[in-house]
Amino acid sequence: MSEANTSETAAVSIRHLSKSFDDVEVLRDVELEVKTGEVVTIIGSSGSGKSTLLRCINWLEKPDRGSIHIAGQRIGVHDDGRPMPVRELAKVRAQTGMVFQGFNLWPHLNVLHNVTEAPIHVQGKSKREAEELATALLEKVGMSQKHDSYPNTLSGGQKQRVAIARALAMQPAVMLFDEPTSALDPELVGEVLAVIKDLSAEGYTMVMVTHEMAFARAVSDQVVFLEKGLIIERADPETFFTTPKTDRVRKFLENHDTPSSA
Amino acid sequence: MNASAWNMLLEGAWTTVWISAVSIAIGVVAGLVIALIRLARIPIIDQLLVLYISVARATPLVTLALFIFLSAPDLGLDLNRSVAGILALTLNTTAFNAEIWRSAFRNFSREQSEAAMAIGMTPWVTFRRIMLPQMVITSLPGLVNEMSFLIKGSPAIAVIGIVDLTRVTNRISAVTYEPLPPILVAGALYMAIIGCLVWLQRLAERRANRLAM
Amino acid sequence: MSNWEILWDERAQFWSGFLSTLEIFGLSIMGAFVIGCGLLYLLEGSRKRLTTPLRIFIDGMRMLPFLILAYLLYYGLPSVGIRLDAWGAGVGALAVYHGCYFAEIFRGNRLTFPPGQIEAAQAHGFTKGKLFFRLLLPQIIMQTRPLLGNQLIYALKDTAFLVIITVGELTAAANSLSSTYFIPTEAFIVVIGFYWAISVTMEIIIKQCGRFSAKRGFDNV
Ligand SMILES: Nc1ncnc2c1ncn2[C@@H]1O[C@H](COP(=O)(O)OP(=O)(O)OP(=O)(O)O)[C@@H](O)[C@H]1O
Numbered sequence: 180m181s182e183a184n185t186s187e188t189a190a191v192s193i194r195h196l197s198k199s200f201d202d203v204e205v206l207r208d209v210e211l212e213v214k215t216g217e218v219v220t221i222i223g224s225s226g227s228g229k230s231t232l233l234r235c236i237n238w239l240e241k242p243d244r245g246s247i248h249i250a251g252q253r254i255g256v257h258d259d260g261r262p263m264p265v266r267e268l269a270k271v272r273a274q275t276g277m278v279f280q281g282f283n284l285w286p287h288l289n290v291l292h293n294v295t296e297a298p299i300h301v302q303g304k305s306k307r308e309a310e311e312l313a314t315a316l317l318e319k320v321g322m323s324q325k326h327d328s329y330p331n332t333l334s335g336g337q338k339q340r341v342a343i344a345r346a347l348a349m350q351p352a353v354m355l356f357d358e359p360t361s362a363l364d365p366e367l368v369g370e371v372l373a374v375i376k377d378l379s380a381e382g383y384t385m386v387m388v389t390h391e392m393a394f395a396r397a398v399s400d401q402v403v404f405l406e407k408g409l410i411i412e413r414a415d416p417e418t419f420f421t422t423p424k425t426d427r428v429r430k431f432l433e434n435h436d437t438p439s440s441a
Numbered sequence: 442m443n444a445s446a447w448n449m450l451l452e453g454a455w456t457t458v459w460i461s462a463v464s465i466a467i468g469v470v471a472g473l474v475i476a477l478i479r480l481a482r483i484p485i486i487d488q489l490l491v492l493y494i495s496v497a498r499a500t501p502l503v504t505l506a507l508f509i510f511l512s513a514p515d516l517g518l519d520l521n522r523s524v525a526g527i528l529a530l531t532l533n534t535t536a537f538n539a540e541i542w543r544s545a546f547r548n549f550s551r552e553q554s555e556a557a558m559a560i561g562m563t564p565w566v567t568f569r570r571i572m573l574p575q576m577v578i579t580s581l582p583g584l585v586n587e588m589s590f591l592i593k594g595s596p597a598i599a600v601i602g603i604v605d606l607t608r609v610t611n612r613i614s615a616v617t618y619e620p621l622p623p624i625l626v627a628g629a630l631y632m633a634i635i636g637c638l639v640w641l642q643r644l645a646e647r648r649a650n651r652l653a654m
Numbered sequence: 655m656s657n658w659e660i661l662w663d664e665r666a667q668f669w670s671g672f673l674s675t676l677e678i679f680g681l682s683i684m685g686a687f688v689i690g691c692g693l694l695y696l697l698e699g700s701r702k703r704l705t706t707p708l709r710i711f712i713d714g715m716r717m718l719p720f721l722i723l724a725y726l727l728y729y730g731l732p733s734v735g736i737r738l739d740a741w742g743a744g745v746g747a748l749a750v751y752h753g754c755y756f757a758e759i760f761r762g763n764r765l766t767f768p769p770g771q772i773e774a775a776q777a778h779g780f781t782k783g784k785l786f787f788r789l790l791l792p793q794i795i796m797q798t799r800p801l802l803g804n805q806l807i808y809a810l811k812d813t814a815f816l817v818i819i820t821v822g823e824l825t826a827a828a829n830s831l832s833s834t835y836f837i838p839t840e841a842f843i844v845v846i847g848f849y850w851a852i853s854v855t856m857e858i859i860i861k862q863c864g865r866f867s868a869k870r871g872f873d874n875v
């Protein structure tokens with residue numbers, strides 16, 4: 180991957196992150212550093228806390244303990260423990276782009292306006308500027324023919340590609356993907372993965388939860404294995420998929436169709 | 442029927458339309474405000490609103506109009522007939538509209554607003570740009586339906602002496618001694634007004650269905 | 655003497671107004687129910703020549719205010735030689751008006767019926783009448799219960815319109831008391847309480863019926 184634009188401050192830096200849902204500890208003292216330009220994949224069985232970790236990064240879930248910095252800025256609370264006012268929180272959140280399993284496009288807006296909505300109403304871009312940007316991004320995800328379509332007329336793969344363009348439009352410091360292909364028909368998975376792969380080649384910083392092992396192996400710089408809220412293994416993809424250190428990961432990989440080669 | 446009878450009928454229709462329109466406009470907004478307040482679930486205030494909605498939905502418009510018009514002086518208020526009529530219609534329709542808005546809130550998917558927050562919208566921008574437009578689209582068929590009901594209930598204001606499209610037929614037949622023609626024409630005019638609303642409701646339904654993913 | 659004491663002394667007037675409203679309501683919804691079922695039966699008979707006028711009649715009624723229909727029966731009919739008293743015109747108008755709403759509710763539900771059920775019954779040799787009364791109607795009534803309940807509350811509220819054509823009922827009682835003693839606020843609070851109590855009672859009964867019908871498996875057949 181491109182190491183050229185690595186900077187001093189990490190894109191995401193998570194320290195001592197813990198989170199419980201009524202007495203059940205879902206995340207336990209998670210530490211994670213994502214360098215700019217890096218692709219980190221989070222793997223783990225169902226209920227291990229992957230989504231929760233991702234949702235803590237942009238404060239959709241409020242952690243109980245620990246700190247999270249996005250591009251050097253702390254999210255959610257100030258260092259002295261004061262909760263962040265909503266406006267300030269929104270500013271930091273704008274540094275992250277999230278792609279959901281269920282797309283979550285806004286059904287009352289057409290494709291173009293789904294993408295321009297936040298640049299115009301959050302960043303205060305002019306309509307023209309936002310539309311130029313959106314046109315370029317929709318081109319990038321292969322949706323330039325569909326500007327005027329409404330979300331409910333699109334296929335799952337098309338929706339997800341629009342959702343990616345929508346997140347990119349804010350020019351975030353990091354893109355967060357939560358199982359972006361799990362809700363798709365098998366024949367549509369490829370088109371979305373291809374878009375994500377292009378992004379990784381362009382040097383976008385990404386944190387991704389996925390069950391697509393071959394894909395994870397191909398695009399990741401770092402693979403993290405989450406088990407009951409603990410990171411029990413982390414390695415570069417080659418090491419992770421060929422010589423896992425723990426029995427747990429070995430078992431997990433056996434149960435998933437392990438990729439033959441990168 | 443002569444020209445003056447026709448004139449009176451049209452004036453009656455105008456009275457019905459403008460009083461209803463004012464009540465609808467206030468009622469739609471007030472219903473939204475009440476639905477929003479109920480979202481906050483403030484103790485006591487929430488129970489009071491539930492009580493208001495329940496009583497207002499059960500109270501006949503005629504009774505409500507008489508109540509407001511006759512007891513306003515008791516409460517030290519000086520209401521003219523039109524204001525009392527508008528108040529009665531508004532108090533009634535607001536209760537129904539509040540329930541329509543509230544069900545739109547409840548059916549609004551949390552994921553939609555999460556997507557908005559995640560991209561950096563403040564709660565206010567999320568409400569204004571993402572929630573409200575969708576809620577308007579999903580509530581509109583119900584709101585327009587309630588407008589039809591309001592028009593159908595509007596003759597109640599005749600009881601406090603407002604000469605609306607129904608009451609005017611009495612005035613005309615008092616002169617012509619032929620009650621049937623003005624009543625039939627008034628009925629046709631009501632059908633025209635409500636027909637427009639039914640047509641609007643169809644359009645609104647088509648739009649709402651398009652929103653459903 | 656406080657205003658409330660005056661009302662207590664005059665409780666007989668409220669009571670007779672209340673009973674009169676209940677009587678008007680009870681009779682007219684029974685009539686409306688029969689008319690609704692009858693209209694459904696006629697619509698079910700597949701004669702096209704009859705279906706279209708019936709649909710126009712039902713939709714037309716639903717586009718009219720109730721009071722206009724009451725006016726038509728009370729003030730209008732004498733012109734063509736039919737004279738009804740206020741009470742008869744009121745009950746008749748309520749029955750016809752809400753009968754059309756009932757019919758529309760039934761019709762809407764009938765459209766969602768799986769054709770297989772009807773065909774199965776026909777295959778078993780059900781006659782048309784039996785099919786309607788033993789198979790269709792009970793299911794439609796049970797399934798449209800919440801809508802019918804709503805309509806009953808509208809019908810109850812429409813009874814108050816009859817005060818305008820001089821029928822003595824609950825609202826008329828409050829009106830006359832408030833003008834005799836100049837205590838409108840108290841008098842109307844009492845009658846609004848009466849209307850509210852009837853509505854709440856009806857809602858509870860409908861909920862109870864819901865439990866019964868869930869047990870009998872009428873829902874989601
Ligand atoms: N809002 C919530 N309230 C209570 N418990 C929750 C909530 N969200 C998640 N959990 C619980 O936290 C645990 C971790 O959930 P999470 O969604 O992070 O798992 P996951 O690794 O993403 O699983 P999957 O692969 O199924 O998406 C689960 O046991 C889940 O039931």
Ligand SMILES: [Mg+2]
Binds near residue numbers: 229230231357
């Ligand atoms: Mg998950």
